[in-house]
Amino acid sequence: MTIKRTIDQIHELYASGESTPGEITKAALDRIERDNAGLNAFLMVDREGAERRAKAMNAGIKADLTHKPLAGIPVAIKDNLCAEGLRTTCASRILGNYVPPYTATAVRKLEEAGAIIVGKTNLDEFAMGGSTENSAFGPSRNPWNVDYVPGGSSGGSAVAVAAGHVPVSLGSDTGGSIRQPASFCGIVGLKPTYGRVSRYGLVAFASSLDQIGPLANNVRDTARMLQVISGHDRYDSTSANVEVPDYLGALTGDIKGLRIGVPSECFGEGLDAEVREKVEAAIKLLEDRGARVVEVSLPHTRYVVAVYYIIATAEASSNLARFDGVRYGFRAEESRTLSEMYRRTRDEGFGAEVKRRIMLGTFVLSSGYYDAYYEKAQRVRAMLVNDFAEAFRKCDVIATPTAPTPPFRIGEKSDDPLAMYLGDIYTVTINLAGVPAISIPCGVSKDNLPIGIQFIGPHFEEARLLNAAYAMEK
Amino acid sequence: MKEGWEAVIGLEVHAQLNTDSKIFCACSTSFGEEPNQNTCPVCLGLPGALPVLNRQAVNNAGKAALAINLKINPESIFSRKNYFYPDLPKGYQISQFDRPFSEHGQVEILTSERDEGGRPVDWQLRRFGITRAHIEEDAGKSVHDIGDPTKSHVNLNRAGTPLLEIVSEPDFRTSWEAYDYVTFLRRTLQYIDVCDGNMEEGNLRCDANVSVRPAGREKFGTRAEIKNLNSLRFLQKAIDYEIDRQIALIEAGGEVVQETRLWNEKENKTYTMRSKEDAHDYRYFPEPDLPPLEVSQAWMEQLRAELPELPEARRQRFIRQYELSPDEAFTLTGQRELADYFEEAATTAGNPRAAANWVLSELLRELKNASIDITRSKISAGSLGSLIKLIDDQTISGKIAKDVFVDMFATGKAPEEIVKEKGLVQITDTSAIEKVVDEVIGANPKQFEQYRSGKTALLGFFVGQVIKATGGKANPQAVNEILKSRLDA
Numbered sequence: 001m002t003i004k005r006t007i008d009q010i011h012e013l014y015a016s017g018e019s020t021p022g023e024i025t026k027a028a029l030d031r032i033e034r035d036n037a038g039l040n041a042f043l044m045v046d047r048e049g050a051e052r053r054a055k056a057m058n059a060g061i062k063a064d065l066t067h068k069p070l071a072g073i074p075v076a077i078k079d080n081l082c083a084e085g086l087r088t089t090c091a092s093r094i095l096g097n098y099v100p101p102y103t104a105t106a107v108r109k110l111e112e113a114g115a116i117i118v119g120k121t122n123l124d125e126f127a128m129g130g131s132t133e134n135s136a137f138g139p140s141r142n143p144w145n146v147d148y149v150p151g152g153s154s155g156g157s158a159v160a161v162a163a164g165h166v167p168v169s170l171g172s173d174t175g176g177s178i179r180q181p182a183s184f185c186g187i188v189g190l191k192p193t194y195g196r197v198s199r200y201g202l203v204a205f206a207s208s209l210d211q212i213g214p215l216a217n218n219v220r221d222t223a224r225m226l227q228v229i230s231g232h233d234r235y236d237s238t239s240a241n242v243e244v245p246d247y248l249g250a251l252t253g254d255i256k257g258l259r260i261g262v263p264s265e266c267f268g269e270g271l272d273a274e275v276r277e278k279v280e281a282a283i284k285l286l287e288d289r290g291a292r293v294v295e296v297s298l299p300h301t302r303y304v305v306a307v308y309y310i311i312a313t314a315e316a317s318s319n320l321a322r323f324d325g326v327r328y329g330f331r332a333e334e335s336r337t338l339s340e341m342y343r344r345t346r347d348e349g350f351g352a353e354v355k356r357r358i359m360l361g362t363f364v365l366s367s368g369y370y371d372a373y374y375e376k377a378q379r380v381r382a383m384l385v386n387d388f389a390e391a392f393r394k395c396d397v398i399a400t401p402t403a404p405t406p407p408f409r410i411g412e413k414s415d416d417p418l419a420m421y422l423g424d425i426y427t428v429t430i431n432l433a434g435v436p437a438i439s440i441p442c443g444v445s446k447d448n449l450p451i452g453i454q455f456i457g458p459h460f461e462e463a464r465l466l467n468a469a470y471a472m473e474k
Numbered sequence: 475m476k477e478g479w480e481a482v483i484g485l486e487v488h489a490q491l492n493t494d495s496k497i498f499c500a501c502s503t504s505f506g507e508e509p510n511q512n513t514c515p516v517c518l519g520l521p522g523a524l525p526v527l528n529r530q531a532v533n534n535a536g537k538a539a540l541a542i543n544l545k546i547n548p549e550s551i552f553s554r555k556n557y558f559y560p561d562l563p564k565g566y567q568i569s570q571f572d573r574p575f576s577e578h579g580q581v582e583i584l585t586s587e588r589d590e591g592g593r594p595v596d597w598q599l600r601r602f603g604i605t606r607a608h609i610e611e612d613a614g615k616s617v618h619d620i621g622d623p624t625k626s627h628v629n630l631n632r633a634g635t636p637l638l639e640i641v642s643e644p645d646f647r648t649s650w651e652a653y654d655y656v657t658f659l660r661r662t663l664q665y666i667d668v669c670d671g672n673m674e675e676g677n678l679r680c681d682a683n684v685s686v687r688p689a690g691r692e693k694f695g696t697r698a699e700i701k702n703l704n705s706l707r708f709l710q711k712a713i714d715y716e717i718d719r720q721i722a723l724i725e726a727g728g729e730v731v732q733e734t735r736l737w738n739e740k741e742n743k744t745y746t747m748r749s750k751e752d753a754h755d756y757r758y759f760p761e762p763d764l765p766p767l768e769v770s771q772a773w774m775e776q777l778r779a780e781l782p783e784l785p786e787a788r789r790q791r792f793i794r795q796y797e798l799s800p801d802e803a804f805t806l807t808g809q810r811e812l813a814d815y816f817e818e819a820a821t822t823a824g825n826p827r828a829a830a831n832w833v834l835s836e837l838l839r840e841l842k843n844a845s846i847d848i849t850r851s852k853i854s855a856g857s858l859g860s861l862i863k864l865i866d867d868q869t870i871s872g873k874i875a876k877d878v879f880v881d882m883f884a885t886g887k888a889p890e891e892i893v894k895e896k897g898l899v900q901i902t903d904t905s906a907i908e909k910v911v912d913e914v915i916g917a918n919p920k921q922f923e924q925y926r927s928g929k930t931a932l933l934g935f936f937v938g939q940v941i942k943a944t945g946g947k948a949n950p951q952a953v954n955e956i957l958k959s960r961l962d963a
Contacts, residue, residue, distance in 0.1 A: 082522045095521070102515050104522060203521040207762035236524050237764050315762055318554050321565020322519045326628065342558055365556075365757035374759060 004164045007073055007221045014061045014072055021061055021072030025054035025116050028074040032119065032165045040140045041159035043079045044087050045119035050074070054116045068114030069224055075110055076160040076169040079120035080127055081212070082201040083107050086117070090203050091135035092125045094323045094349030096330040104201020105236065106170060106212045106229040113228040118166060121156025125351045126320065127177055127205045129153050130423050131413070134353045139410055142184060144449055148407040151181030154215065158185040161215050168216045168225050172202055174209045175308055176403075176427025179439035182215055183402035183452025186441045188222045188469065189215045191427075193459045194434035195240030197226075198233030204319040206312035207238075209431040219440065219470040223247040226462060242460050250463035255471040256290035258464075261395030265301035266426055272405040278443035278451045279401045282472060286399075289471055296391040296398060301429065303380050305421055308428035310364050310377035317361030323349065356417065381432050388433045392458045397468050400426045402439040402452035426454060436462045440469045475648065480689045481717045482697075483652050483682060484644035487659055488637050489669040490612065490677035491534040496634035497611050498525030498568065505675070509617075509629040517634035519563030524763050531636035532767065534668040535575055535609050536777045538638055541662050541784055544579035544607050549768050552609075552761040557754050560628050561614035569610035569639075571758040575767065579604030583786050584800055585654035597800040599790075602655055603643030609767075610637050638669075644683065644694070649713035653706055656680055658786055660706075665785045665810050673705050680709055684716045685730065695720070696730040700744055702737045712737040716744055788813055796826035802834060812848045815855045822859020825866055832858055836876070840883050852886035853879075861889040874898050874946055902949045904956065907940070910948065911956050914939045925961055933957065 005013075013019035029047050036042050057064065057072050064071035077083065080090045082100035089095045103111075111117065124134035132140040132155025140155040142148040143163040150159045154171025158181035161169050171178040173191035182189025190213045197212045204210060214225030227248060232241040260283060267276060287293050325331035325345030332344030350358070364373035391398060403423055413420045430437040435456055442453040453472075457465040475481060496503055499516035515523035539546050553571035582601050586594035614633035619625035640659065646652045660678055663669035670677045685697035700716055703709040720730050734753075735744040783791075785807040792803035792813075807813045812833075820829035837858065841851060861878060864870045870878065870893055881892045893899060901907060914936060915922055925932045933954075940953045 080522075088521070090521070098521070100515075100520065100522070102520075102523075199522075200524050201522040204763075235526060237526050238524075238762075314759060318556050318566050318757070318759070321556060321558065322521070322563060324558060324560075324565060326560045327518065327563065328520070338560065362757065365759050367755045367757070370757075370759070 004217050005167060006218055007070070007167055007224055010073060010167065011065055011071070015065060021057040021116065022051065022055040024072060025050055025074050025118065028118055028166055031163075032160070035163055035165065038141065038146060039143060039159050039163055040138050041121055041156045041163065041165065042076070042119045043089055043091065043122050043135075043137055043156070046086055046117065049086075050116050050118045057114070057116075064114050069228055070110060071114035073115050073168065074118045074166045075115040076119055076121050076157055076166045077107055077110075077117055078123055078154050078157045078169070078171045080123060080172055080203040080205075081107055081120075081170060082203070083117060083120075086120060088120065088203070089137070090126045091123045091137055092323075092350065092354065093136045094330045094346070096328075098329050100201075102201065104212075105198035105233045107201060109229050109231075110170070115228075121154070121160055121169060123156055123177075124153035125354050126203070126316070127153040127172055127174055128316070128353050128357055130176065130180055130420055131408075131410075132156065132181070133410060133414055134351055136351055141410070142407055142449075144186065144407070145447075147409055148449060149184065149410050151184030151403070151407065153177040153181075154189075155181050157215050158182055158187060158189065161185070161187050161217055168214055168221050170212055170225075170229070171215050172205075172210055172212050173431065174205045174312060175424050175431050178213045178215060179427050179437060179452070179454060180403050180423070182439045183441075183454075184407040184450060186444070186450030186452075187215055187217055188219055188438065188440050189213065190222050190226060190438040190462065190465070191430060191436060192226060192230065192462055193240070193436040194431070195238055195242075196436070196460065196462065197229050198231075198236040198239045200233055200235040204315075206315040207319060208315060209308075209312055211431070219466055219473050220248065220251060222438070222469075223251060223466045226466075240460070245463050247463055247466055250467050251470045252467060253471045253474050254290075255286060255468055258286075258291040258397060258468060259395040260286055260291045260293050260468075261296035261391055261398040262293055263296050263298040263301070263391065263398060263400065265298050266400040270404050270422065270425065271401060274445050275401050275403070275405060275451050278445075279399070279453045282442035282453045283399050286468070286472060291468075291471075294395050296394050298384075298387045298391060298398075298429065300380060300383050300387055301425070304384065304429045304432060305425055307377045307380045307384070308424065308432060309360065309421060310373050311381065311432070313357040313361030314365050314374050315361065317358045317365065320350075320354070320358055325349070353417070384429060385433050388435055388456075388458070396457075397464060398456040400454050400456065402426060402454040406445040406447065406449040406451055430454075430456055435459055436465055438462075438465045438469050440472060442472070475717060476721050478689050479686050479717075479721050480691075481647055481713075482644045482685045482687065482694055483646035483649075483713060485642045485646065485652055485655065486681045486683070487640045487642075487656060488679040489538065489640065489659070489663055489671070491531050491538075491636040491638055492668055492670060493528055493530045493534065493636055495528060495530075497528050497531045497609070497636035498634055501634065503635050507631055509627070510631060512631040513633070517563065518630060519565070525568060525761075527764060527767065528636065531609065532769075533777070534636070535607070535638050536769065536774065537666050537781060538640075538663055538668045539576035539579070539607050540774075540778050540781060541666055542579050542581055542604055542607070542640070542659070544576035544604060546576045546769050546774055547573060548771070549573065549766045550575045550608070551766045552764045553758045554761050555756045555758055557756060559613065559616075560626065561616045561630070561633065563614065563630060563633055567611060567613065568761055568764070570608035572760075574606045574608035576608070577606045579607070581655075581658065581786070583654060583658045584789065584804075585651050586800075587648065587650050594801065600651065602645045602651075605641045605643055607638050607640040610639055611635070612637050649710045649717070652682060652713055653710040656706055656709060661785045661808060666781060676704065679704070682709060682713055682716075684713055684720070686717055686720045686724070695724075696732050698730065698732070698744075699734045700737055701734060701747065708737055708739055711742060712744055715742060719744070782810060785810075785813070796820065796830065798826075798830055802830055805834060805838075806830065809848060815848050815851075818855035819858040819862070822856050823862035823866070825862050828862045828866070829859065832862060832879075836879055840880075852884070853882045857882060857888055864889055864893065868900055868902055868949060869893065870898055870900050871946065871950060873950075874900070898947060900949050901944055901947045902952055904952060907944075907948055907952050907956050910940050910943050911936075911953070911960055914943060915960060922961070933961065936961065
């Protein structure tokens with residue numbers, strides 16, 4: 001595996017003149033080119049643009065280092081984030097060769113901070129899935145063992161970091177899509193508080209759950225990325241007008257007295273023994289470093305997968321209505337009527353999982369079913385928010401496994417959507433409650449596959465999560 | 475309407491709110507641009523774009539809601555109305571459903587049936603309930619290619635224009651009540667400058683729900699919804715057509731089916747557009763991209779304070795205070811500036827009746843001929859009032875006043891100035907008039923003889939001659955009296 005450099009290490013090379021953005025970027029692009037046939041992390045590589053922008057930074061890089069936190073850093077972004085002029089597919093046929101005319105706020109912030117966007121990464125189609133197998137352009141593969149899935153839906157972004165293509169990447173997380181692939185690929189992934197990062201330019205899956213967040217090899221780089229992309233955006237009415245703290249400055253590693261809540265509901269049936277062992281060991285480690293473990297309860301945990309798949313699919317059924325073949329993207333040709341054009345375009349353009357979710361979502365919003373499904377799910381969601389508020393009276397951070405199992409084999413769950421959905425049990429709750437959570441590696445299985453632990457914090461307490469993760473990482 | 479039947483009518487009015495930019499993006503709302511010129515990622519529904527609510531649209535909606543006595547909800551929520559159509563870029567319309575912007579309104583307006591010539595026959599004050607008014611975005615327009623029937627084009631310039639949908643209670647019983655209500659809405663919204671109210675251009679659109687039932691029965695009949703009513707006249711005619719159609723259908727043993735019908739203005743008929751079975755399930759749910767819309771008490775009070783006296787209230791006051799007819803008061807309150815003008819002229823003149831007459835006949839005619847509106851009249855309201863005073867205190871005659879008015883309209887000069895310049899002061903001095911009378915009688919011996927022999931109708935001839943000889947300045951009443959005394963002596 002390639003030597004992975006941190007942002008700080010790359011910046012040292014720039015400061016000392018040992019290397020330049022042009023060289024680092026070229027090296028990244030070369031590695032991507034070398035690996036992509038095997039790993040399929042990238043759906044599009046902007047070699048020409050990235051090299052041009054990187055070289056243009058060479059001369060001024062030392063000055064840039066003083067005020068651009070990502071000066072000359074190659075970054076990969078998930079292919080459901082718009083960047084002007086770069087083809088955006090969401091790993092779907094239906095977007096065809098769609099090229100957005102504008103740039104997502106989070107991506108623009110990366111560029112303003114000096115990052116070099118090298119390409120767009122693979123995902124489950126429209127971010128719907130937990131393995132990146134639902135991509136219309138083939139699955140990504142886990143760099144730890146290419147027979148295994150890298151997780152999803154931000155699988156490509158996780159692989160690109162884990163394989164050392166880029167030090168950091170952006171993903172999106174609707175029900176675990178950053179944290180679970182981070183866990184499966186042995187890296188760090190953070191889902192910020194809902195509203196912390198602007199969603200403008202993120203192709204929506206479930207608007208009330210989606211958040212953009214960073215994936216990185218270490219906590220410091222994660223913090224730095226979060227620092228850059230956070231903040232209020234007037235183009236996203238759901239982005240929060242809450243001050244952004246100094247995330248890097250919060251990394252003291254001191255967790256003395258930190259109360260770590262452990263919810264028994266997350267350590268019961270369905271949890272793989274190896275995962276349980278590693279996660280419990282990690283909690284023990286934190287205890288050794290001064291944290292206090294307290295028992296908390298998340299009593300509605302057994303409903304979360306059902307609630308999530310009602311709310312997320314309801315919103316998705318509406319969000320994906322715009323892909324109709326009228327204005328952009330793929331259109332089934334030779335249709336005789338408008339409704340035939342709609343039907344064929346959407347039938348041929350969407351993959352099986354996306355269609356399944358559109359149908360589910362359409363059903364739960366239908367007249368006569370709305371109250372029994374969507375309305376009830378919203379009420380349970382409100383209870384979940386309350387569960388967390390209660391739990392955070394007793395603790396500062398909640399610790400759970402990120403996923404109930406280590407990575408599984410490609411194809412292992414492809415024919416069993418329900419088994420796949422149950423893998424989301426520890427992550428979807430967080431999106432439903434809108435709180436932040438981070439996944440960091442806590443061990444390796446006997447098959448040499450990574451296992452992650454998840455820390456959950458109260459709204460806008462990312463700094464606390466990052467520091468807890470940092471303490472573990474040390 | 476046929477004896478023994480009653481119609482029940484409810485109206486849904488869509489008013490485009492006057493704003494500089496669209497409701498959820500910064501694109502211009504200007505009319506008549508090249509197709510798809512006024513668009514951006516948001517109103518094109520491009521992937522990843524998000525809506526941001528325009529404050530100006532909410533402001534206009536607030537004013538409109540208060541003007542028609544609706545209660546504004548302190549918190550309302552936007553919902554998505556899901557359906558597929560090529561001119562609906564996102565595949566859903568952002569509208570409001572469960573908790574709308576405003577609810578529970580009621581208006582009291584003058585309404586009247588019309589005779590065959592379309593003239594009002596009996597103005598009555600009636601109350602109509604308004605269920606709700608909610609904020610939503612407009613769709614774009616589909617244009618079907620006449621040259622190539624396999625092609626249709628979509629113009630999204632209109633997509634995202636702010637709308638206020640005003641839904642009435644089923645309180646109307648005749649087409650003219652509906653006509654007067656929509657007229658009232660249009661005038662009110664124009665008056666407070668929140669909507670242009672042009673039905674032909676589509677910035678005020680109206681759908682009517684019509685059903686019939688035997689007179690005296692409580693239960694509503696099955697209703698049909700009529701669309702495509704792009705003028706007040708079409709609205710009225712379509713409702714009448716629909717009432718007759720439904721009655722005839724039932725009397726022939728048939729049944730009204732719940733459906734949407736389109737008005738065909740060429741044939742003066744309504745046609746089935748889609749039946750209930752084809753009706754959409756819109757799958758409304760709360761719009762997750764927009765937080766609830768919060769309206770503070772302070773802001774609402776501020777809006778209320780900014781509202782002027784509204785045209786219908788003003789009309790009713792004019793009828794009471796100035797003893798004008800409902801029709802006169804209707805015309806005078808059609809535009810805020812015109813109503814202000816009338817009141818100022820009436821006050822200056824101390825004669826509201828005369829002020830109303832002058833404004834309604836002379837002034838409006840001249841304005842129309844010159845194709846200008848009241849704000850560009852060269853005659854100020856004060857000047858018109860002064861002119862009326864000059865008549866009332868007999869400085870000039872009514873006939874001279876009309877000439878002075880024409881001069882004022884052209885030059886903008888004060889009436890006193892024109893009267894002085896042209897020496898138009900009325901002659902009321904009896905001796906001066908007597909002198910002219912004697913001259914006129916002396917110059918027309920033949921007519922004098924005829925008069926004396928009983929042809930007294932010639933009095934008019936003599937009056938005319940005397941007025942003419944004084945250049946119109948002689949007071950006609952004095953001339954009459956003096957002539958009579960001389961001729962009959």
